[in-house]
Amino acid sequence: MVSLEKYDAVIFDMDGVLIDSxxxxxxxxxxxxxxxxxxxxxxxxxxxxxxxxxxxxxxxxxxxxxxxxxxxxxxxxxxxxxxxxxxxxGKPLTGVVETLNFLKHSEKRIGLGTSSYSILMAAVLQTLNLEDAFHFVHSAEHEHYGKPHPAVYLTVADKLGVHPVKCLVIEDSLNGIIAGKAAKMSVVCIPEKTHHPEPKLIVADYRYDSMMEFFLEISR
Missing domain, CATH: 1.10.150.240 (Putative phosphatase; domain 2)
Structure with a gap:
């Protein structure tokens, strides 16, 4: 069971986490x-x-x-x-809006770190009406290496002003989970539904079947 009290920031992946892309x-x-x-x-x-x-x-x-x-x-x-x-x-996955609103009211710093290019990130945030949901958004396009390298998450944590160990990452892919763990962050895995079962996803610290399940737990 994840305890939000341990974290000052929550950093989201985009594809497969915010949108079923x-x-x-x-x-x-x-x-x-x-x-x-x-x-x-x-x-x-x-x-x-x-x-x-x-x-x-x-x-x-x-x-x-x-x-x-x-x-x-x-x-x-x-x-x-x-x-x-x-x-x-494009539409937000079930539970995304509720989770973001809850985190905002909980006064957590909220970030987005994606492998997608900035032009795609902008298209998703505009289509989903989430342009004002994050304190900082960042694309690995601007890093020398993409996931599974931790650079994108380390940059987001730095811009949020939060130490990596106080960050909780929400991911759906093995490469993303590895990136979060390499950044010394805790990782929630919400597997993307079209992936075949991937036993290696067990390296995540927490696992939920959906964002709504995650939201229901943190909002108890």
């Missing part, structure tokens, strides 16, 4: 990779879950390869498709 990512990537001749399917993308999109594209270029379009062109196509899908389909 993993299926949208898989649609955007599957369509775009097919256009350049790579017949990847949704299950393949579990291998790159939690990575920055440039790292995802580089991974598949190195493992499968394609001709014609550059990696940057493929990356940009995926991003533009994602923005459209977010604007058309």
């Amino acid at each position: 993993e299926p949208l990512w898989k649609i955007a990537m599957e369509e775009t990779f097919r256009e350049v001749g790579c017949n990847l399917v949704k299950q393949d993308f579990q291998k790159t879950s939690g990575m920055r999109i440039d790292e995802v594209v580089a991974y598949w270029y190195n493992h499968v390869g394609w001709g014609g379009a550059t990696q940057k062109e493929v990356e940009n196509r995926i991003i533009q498709r994602m923005i459209t899908l977010i604007e058309e389909n």
